[in-house]
Amino acid sequence: MSAPEQSTPPASPPSTTTPLGTALPAIRDRDYLLDRSGVIFKVIGDVHPGSHWLGYVKYYPDERGDRSLFGLTYRQNSVVSKAFGILADRPECYVYSPAVGCVIAGVPREDVVTHYSCRRALAALHQSPELLDGSPVSQDLVAIVTWVVEAGAADIIGITGSFLVGVCNARSDIDVVCYGPRGYEAAQALFAERSLIRPYEGDTLTRLYLRRAKYMAGSSFDALMQQESRKFQGLTTKAGAHINCEPLRADGDRTLAAVVAQEVGAISVLARVTDHTEGLATPAVYGITVDTVIGSTIDEAATFAAGSRRCAPTSARTPAPSAKATSSTSPAAWSTSTAQARPAPSASS
Numbered sequence: 001m002s003a004p005e006q007s008t009p010p011a012s013p014p015s016t017t018t019p020l021g022t023a024l025p026a027i028r029d030r031d032y033l034l035d036r037s038g039v040i041f042k043v044i045g046d047v048h049p050g051s052h053w054l055g056y057v058k059y060y061p062d063e064r065g066d067r068s069l070f071g072l073t074y075r076q077n078s079v080v081s082k083a084f085g086i087l088a089d090r091p092e093c094y095v096y097s098p099a100v101g102c103v104i105a106g107v108p109r110e111d112v113v114t115h116y117s118c119r120r121a122l123a124a125l126h127q128s129p130e131l132l133d134g135s136p137v138s139q140d141l142v143a144i145v146t147w148v149v150e151a152g153a154a155d156i157i158g159i160t161g162s163f164l165v166g167v168c169n170a171r172s173d174i175d176v177v178c179y180g181p182r183g184y185e186a187a188q189a190l191f192a193e194r195s196l197i198r199p200y201e202g203d204t205l206t207r208l209y210l211r212r213a214k215y216m217a218g219s220s221f222d223a224l225m226q227q228e229s230r231k232f233q234g235l236t237t238k239a240g241a242h243i244n245c246e247p248l249r250a251d252g253d254r255t256l257a258a259v260v261a262q263e264v265g266a267i268s269v270l271a272r273v274t275d276h277t278e279g280l281a282t283p284a285v286y287g288i289t290v291d292t293v294i295g296s297t298i299d300e301a302a303t304f305a306a307g308s309r310r311c312a313p314t315s316a317r318t319p320a321p322s323a324k325a326t327s328s329t330s331p332a333a334w335s336t337s338t339a340q341a342r343p344a345p346s347a348s349s
Contacts, residue, residue: 027053029248029282030160030177032116033107037090038070040116040165041107045283046249047099047257052106054097056083059167067167074167101261116165118158118177122148125159132163135170136239144174144196144236144243148186156183157190160246174236174243180250184280187232187245197234197243204235211242249281256283265297269305 027033033041033053041055048054057077059067065075077086083105087093095106125131126145132138141163148157161175162168178187191197200208208228209221216224232245249255255278273279275287290305298304 027115028118028179028251030158030246031118032058032160032165033112034114034116034165035107035111036113037111038072039086039107040074041105042160045099045256046253047097047259048106049095049097050109052093052095052108053112054095054100054104054106056080056105057086059165060086067162067169069165069167076162076167098260099256101263118160118164119155121159121164122154122157125163126154131166133168137170137172137174137236137241138168140196140236140238140241140243141174143238144176144190147190147193147196151186151189153183153186153190156180156186157245172241174241176232176243176245177248178232178245179248180253181280183250184247187247191232191234191245194237196237198237199234200228208233247281253281255285264304267296267298267301267305268294270294271305 027043029043029046031043033043033055035041038061039057040059041053042058043053043055045054059065059069059074059076061072062075063073065073067074067076077083084094087105092108092111093105094103096103097106122145125141126149129142129145132142141159145159148154156179158177158179159175160177162172163174176187176190178184191199205225209224212224212228213219219227232247234243235241236243269288269290270292271288271290273286274289276284278285290302293301293305296305
């Protein structure tokens with residue numbers, strides 16, 4: 001997709017930090033970072049310690065892979081927890097995050113060689129579509145990028161995934177991100193454009209179920225499809241490639257910047273969503289009223305759950321305020337929620 005010695009888009013200078021050590025949003029959630037060892041990290045979140053950018057290994061040099069970059073064979077990783085094994089001999093890539101409340105993976109800031117920006121990738125592909133290989137999925141992407149630019153949404157929609165770093169192939173999905181309320185509205189319009197994207201329906205619902213069920217063990221077909229129908233996803237018109245969009249927070253959104261978490265255990269509850277005003281973007285924050293504590297490793301679980309607001313990394317569209325929600329958490333996961341981790345008194349949790 002691009003010459004080995006170049007990046008698409010061009011590298012950005014490192015972000016500055018605030019006096020508190022929290023990164024300003026020049027590097028954004030779902031951007032990618034290439035480090036000195038040739039490992040590509042997917043950035044997770046917008047709150048980072050002063051020493052690292054939090055994220056997990058997305059692509060790494062491995063002869064068993066099926067991707068090519070910089071003249072080397074790369075392997076894709078789609079399982080967050082596998083990053084710890086991939087980085088087993090690199091202890092500098094383990095970091096404690098006060099925002100998450102546990103040790104997680106990240107790339108040391110001084111090791112970053114290239115920053116791949118989702119929005120700069122969209123701009124680069126619009127300006128130079130010849131960077132793509134001309135495959136049907138690439139043609140679909142060019143049409144989508146053109147629509148975004150003509151709609152005046154290039155500042156609030158970006159391209160992530162394999163097309164961001166140039167390791168795409170004919171089987172690649174198209175991964176899109178949008179930023180803030182304006183981006184969400186633009187994504188709604190994009191996914192309603194039937195000349196570009198068709199929804200999962202009829203026989204293709206089985207394809208979607210098989211795609212998602214491996215991550216949602218125990219979900220029934222109807223329940224899973226109801227959940228998936230709330231997301232921005234579909235199939236491109238020419239290649240029939242999967243396309244999805246992750247709604248992210250707007251630039252400068254500091255809703256979660258002051259959150260400090262400590263892992264105190266796990267809790268599963270049956271709850272009612274009472275406040276979903278912060279439910280559009282990832283990570284979402286919901287106000288909940290707990291009906292029943294199903295299981296817990298926390299002392300005085302009912303008292304703890306009564307004051308919870310849940311922080312969940314979800315791309316689902318806003319639920320109805322009266323919707324029932326079954327909430328469960330597991331220790332030391334990217335899906336750590338404030339039902340699992342006790343926030344500081346001043347935090348917006």
